[in-house]
Amino acid sequence: MFREFRREVEDALTAALTSMDLPTDDLGVEEPPEDVPAVLASSVAFRLAGELGQAPPQVAARVADEIDGSGYEYVGDVGTQGPYVNFEVSDAYYAATLDGSGDESWGRLEDRGTSVVVEHTSANPTGPVHVGRARNPIIGDAIANSLDFAGYDVTREYYVNDAGRQMALFTWAYERFDEEDLPVPERDRADYEFVRYYRKGNAWLDDADEEEAEAAEAEIEAIIRGLETGDDETYERVSHVVDSVLAGMRESLGRLPAEFDRFVKETQFLRDGSSDALVDRLRESQYAERDEGAWVLDLEEWGIEKSFVFLRSDGTTLYTTRDLAHHEWKFERFDEAITVLGEDQKLHADQLEAALEILGNDIDQLTSTFYSWVNLPEGGMSTREGTGVDLDDLLDEAIDRARDEVEKRLDSRIRDDELDDDDVERIAHQVGIGAVRYDIVSKQPTKGITFEWERALDFEAQSAPYVQYVHARACGILDEADSEGLTVDPTAADPAVLDHPAERELLRTIARFPAVVETAAEDLEPHTVATYVREFAEAFNAFYRECQVLGAEREEVRTARLALVVAARNTVANALAVLGIAAPTSM
C-alpha cells in the first residue's frame, strides 16, 4: 500500500505545484521522523522559498492549501509543520493494508516477465566451504530470494571452476599420493577426504627438488592441455575429483540452506568450442594485440590500465576467457545476469564487462555485486593452507549453543505446549542457523567482517531469534484462537476499530513491506530487509504488549486484532523467507 500511497502523494504534489506554476523536478518526498504524525512529507518548500521570495513555512502552507487530496484513495490529512508539508494516510489505507496482508503472498510483487540468473558462491571445488566464503551463499541466496519476491523469474547458478590449473593440480595429487600417507579426514565426507590430497600436493610441490617438481609440473600441464583440447579421458579423471568434492560442498551449503537450480561447469565452454570461437572473435577486434606470444586486449578506453590477457602464449585459455563464453551463454538464456563476487574479483569483473562489450554484447544485462572477505583475527582463511573455520563447524557450534538456550528456557517456560525432543532439535536448528545467517545478511556486504565466535553466535536482540520469536508469538496466538474455536476471518474484520497507536503503527509497518522488497531487489541490498524486519519486530512487540488479542473486551476488536495478527505473521514469515531464515511456529 505504501507504494501506491507514495505515487498518490507525488501526483498530488505535482498537480499542486503545476497549478502554482512552480517546477516539479524535485518534490523532496521523504519519510519523516517517527514522532511526526505523517507517513510521508515533502521538503519542497525549502527549494521554492527563494523563487517565491517567502520563508519556507509560508511556502509550505501555500503548497498544502493548493493540494487537493480528495481525488486520492490513500491520501488523508495534508498539513504543515514548519517548512514541511506532511501527508497522513486515509482510513482506506489501513483497510487496504489489512486486506492485502491477509494473504500469505503479502510482499510478493506482480510478475515482471523478466528472467534473471543469479550466480553466487561458485567456490572452487578444492575442499570444504569455510567461513571466509560463507558470505557469498548467504548474500547470494537472499538476493535471489528478494528478486523472486519482486516478481522476477529467478535461476540460481553455481559456476564450477573445473578447468584451471588448480583442478589439474588437485587431480594429479589425487592420483599421485596414497591415502595411508594422509591425515585422518576431519569429517567422513568427500570434500574433507579429498582436500587432504590437495593440501598434500601443494605442500609436496613447495618442498620438492627441481627435478621432481618439473616432472610433476609436466603431468599437471598435460591435464590442463587435455581439458583444453576436450580429451574425454582427462575430463573423466578431473570430473571424478570435481564431482566428489562438489557433492560434499553442496551438503554444507544445503544446511544454510543455499540450493542451486543449476551447476554450470567451466569445461563446458571448452568442450563445446565456444571458448575457442570467442578467442577468434576477440583476436579480430581493434583492441587485440600480441604481447610476448600472448594475446591481450587494450582496455584503456574503459579506464583499465593493465591490458587483459585472454590467451596464454602456449595457446591455452584463461579463467576469464572461459567466463566470457559463460556470460554470452547466460545472455542468450536470460534477460538479466547478476553475479555475487568477492571484492578481489573487481578488476576481473571490469575486464570481463569491457571484453563483453567489445564482443558486441549488451552489458546492461550484467550486474556484479561485491562483498568483502570474512577474516579471522589472525588473518585470512585458505583451503589450501588449511587455515580457517569450516562452515560445518560454525553451524554445528551454532546449533549446539542454540540447543543449550532452548533447554535452559524449558524450565521457566510459561506456555504449556510441552516441547518434545524433536521440537527442541528443530528450534535449535532454526535459531542456530538463523542467527548465523542474520548476522551476515544484516550488514552491508561491502563492510569487512572479522570472524569471532562470540559475536557470530550472539542470540541477543537484533539477531535472528528476536525476529523469529515474533513469528512464534503470532503463531501462538493463532493456535490458541483455533483451539478456542475462534475462526479467523479477515473479511469480517473492521479495520476502523484498530485505532490504538500500537495497532496503527503495526499496520503502517506492514504496509511498507512490499516497498521494502522492491528496493531490496532493485538495489540488490537484502540487508535492508533485515533492518526492516527488526523494525517490524519492534512494532509487533509493542502491539503485543499494549493490545490483548484473545482477551480483547469487545468481539469486534478481537476479530480485527486476530486479522492483524494474521497480517503480521504473513509479513514476518515472508520477510524471513527473503532472508532465508526459518520462521519457527513455536520457540
Place this chain on the structure above:
RNA sequence: GGGCACGUAGCUCAGUCCGGACAGAGCGUCGGACUUCUAAUCCGGUGGUCGUGGGUUCGAAUCCCAUCGUGCCCGCCA
C-alpha cells in the same frame, strides 16, 4: 606508485546512492516490569569531534577536494 572499498557511541552496526525535522538501534553498563495471548520480551537512565581539514549549499554523516588509517586488487592464477 595507481585503482576500488570501508572509517558513525566503549563494542557490533543502520542511516550515505537520491542533502532536509534534535544522528538511530543492539550489546555493555545502571535501574525497573513475569498470578495477565511465550520475559529469546518490554520500559527508563547512561553513552557520539559521524576519521581529520577545507569547499558547495538556506541546510552536509550524506555531495566535491585534500588528507590519515584499514582491507582488497594491479596481464599469460582462479
